[in-house]
Amino acid sequence: MPELPDLEYVAGALREHAVGRSIAAVTLGDPTVLRVLIEAPLPALLLGRPIASVERRGHFLRFAIGVDVVLVVNAMLVGRFFLESGKAKRRAGTALLLELDDRQRLSYVDDRRMGKVYVARPADEARIPAYRELGIDVMSAAFSREAFDRAIARRRDQVRQFLLDKTALASIGNAYADEILFAARLHPKTFCGKLGDEDRGRLYQAIRSVLAEACAEIARRRGPIDEKVRDFLAVRGRAGEPCRRCSTVLRQVRVGAGDACFCPSCQPPTRALFIDWRKVGR
Ligand SMILES: [Zn+2]
Structure with missing residues (x-):
């Protein structure tokens, strides 16, 4: 289970290696993990856009995609992030896989489907459960x-x-x-x-x-x-x-x-x- 120090490390590593890269391809996995709060087709919404920032907010990781889309991930008990080279095989339990323009693959894997990946407009972030109530x-x-x-x-x-x-x-x-x-x-x-x-x-x-x-x-x-x-x-x-x-x-x-x-x-x-x-x- 990722806790604060784990998530701080993940966020830092992603800032170093993934921020600034554009999303070249998107693979969606289990739909039960995804919560799309935007009325637009999801892969198209992300394609070609840069990962503008990665930050931890409480136990969530928040990715700004361009200026008007955010991905907010609550990894719960077993969710894990992977950042691998383009040759890596897709893992079982992959909920979301972003291929970046430098051939890195950033994936969120959740075997037990307990976590959630929210896709939202920044103005709608307050609709994300538990996120708005963070102390x-x-x-x-x-x-x-x-x-x-x-x-x-x-x-x-x-x-x-x-x-x-x-x-x-x-x-x-x-x-x-x-x-x-x-x-x-x-x-x-x-x-x-x-x-x-x-x-x-x-x-x-x-x-x-x-x-x-x-x-x-x-x-x-x-x-x-x-x-x-x-x-x-x-x-x-x-x-x-x-x-x-x-x-x-x-x-x-x-x-x-x-x-x-x-x-x-x-x-x-x-x-x-x-x-x-x-x-x-x-
Ligand atoms: Zn003791």
Whole structure:
């Protein structure tokens, strides 16, 4: 699943290698992945036009095609981008394949058809579901401590669920939510209302530093854009293995609809989460 650091890397690589190139051919794949919000035949709409810009907005990638068409991709859980030479074979699950004028092939592949590719006029972008509701971008300059405090104020949910709420923070996924909570030394089930000012400050700093360090590490590897680099993560995917900080065995717990990986020693439960033995009986 591409998360923010993955998407930052994809966007950067595409800016370097695909922006400025014109679209020479278009192949459409599974129509369930495509959402066309324009009343014009799709391949013709893209042909001959340049990829003018590529940027990440929350967990979406936005491609400006010429001046009056945008492609907005929500890759969801398994969607991947590929940028390959003209000789590459078309992959199974290809939803959209753009052949560029220098014979590179940019494709969006989604085996499970969970993601979406929206084709829209810039004026109609607000019609894209979940895109218009994005909260503050956690990698933007606007994400200040004050903006974070406003987003978390009056939240009654558990901190991990708050981190994953894309209408509050755009956008943190399962892997980095775990990494951020580990860095902030907060138990994933802590209720937002239990966090003091110092806890919130640590959490805010952890969001910034964990994402920035992951972006730097993924960029340093310089792998292909379809590769998901996760081997440097401290807790995600490591349940049952020792914590790198304290050697305690990492655990996995259910939080809301998802599973969280955490260290029971580095991220102890707050008092409110302790079982009250007086109520349990003997
Ligand atoms: Zn630990």
